[in-house]
Amino acid sequence: MNEKTTAELEHLRGLIDGVDQQLLHLLRKRLDLVAQVGTVKHAAGLPIYAPQREAAMLAKRREEAKIMGIAPQLIEDILRRLMRESYLNEKDVGFKQIKTDLGSVVIVGGKGQLGSLFQQMLKLSGYQVNILDKDDWQQAESLFADAGMVLVTVPIAITCELIREKLTKLPKDCILADLTSIKTEPVKAMLEAHSGPVVGFHPMFGPDVGSLAKQVVVVCHGRSPEKYQWLLEQIAIWGARIVEAEPERHDNAMQLVQAMRHFSTFVYGLNLCKEEADIETLLQFSSPIYRLELAMVGRLFAQSPELYADIIFAQQASQHAISDYLDNYREALALLKRGDRNEFIKQFETVAKWFGDFAPQFQRESRIMLQSVNDMKTN
């Protein structure tokens, strides 16, 4: 580089630094305004997440960007990232308490990660929360005595037994709820053990989400929904979307969404391990989609083996879904072995047709994710 170029670059980079600093000041200003919105929402009991406002705002900014010669997707990306920050910050002011005369909440298994998250959300909403973990059963009677709600979040393998043996003497009006990732058996057990209001939940996210905004919570009604309607409202204030489901339909979906998927991820990792794949090398040669795939597989093994064993072993019927997968894998492998390229293409087209409009939709969605994966690279 000659001196002139160096000087020119230095000058321009100085100007860019100045603009970035202005951006920082603007961000500070925006965060402060959002904090004020948080306070107003808290007082009024409005949810953190306001999808209509977001959609309207994004549409306007996209239009304005176009006129200014800025890619609409650029401002959309930036605003979406800022809005994520808003959800996290609005959480700090707490949430309006919908039910003020509940009595206490007892979380059975509250030292687990999901239990801790719900404990935090309930406390941020003004509820008094007590934890009953495995060594605390001698206090159970006194804790249950003034409980307005008992929330069960223990490993799946012991959930039903615990409900049947230990939760039979709750106060009559106490709500009995659970967070187990299967629903048919736990809801049945709760209905048998307790004659008061019963409701099953399955939060469709891990404990590391940060904010519940835009997350999904599946609810399976048990008994007396009017008695726990407030809880659904409370969860909505946390920003989550409630999806109602019959326990059986939910459990069937989970055989694919959870058991089969986690199992195939497990086998993927097992295979890499047995093949003694060198992850460093794989990463060096990885495309963004492969990096994302490795991240999806690798993150499983950063978590608790017990949790995944519980999820995979929870339903007998998952074995059928997993066996079907193996059969399809074998058939596809046979195709490959006999070099039947035409049949492969035919089946590919059948599947593509079956995915229909979802295929291009998923392509668009993943394109944005892949660009973020690429952005994260540091060299």
Ligand SMILES: C=C(O[C@@H]1C=C(C(=O)O)C=C[C@H]1O)C(=O)O
């Ligand atoms: C700040 C608000 O809350 C959330 C955050 C938004 C933002 O950061 O712009 C917009 C809508 C809401 O999802 C609001 O409702 O205006």
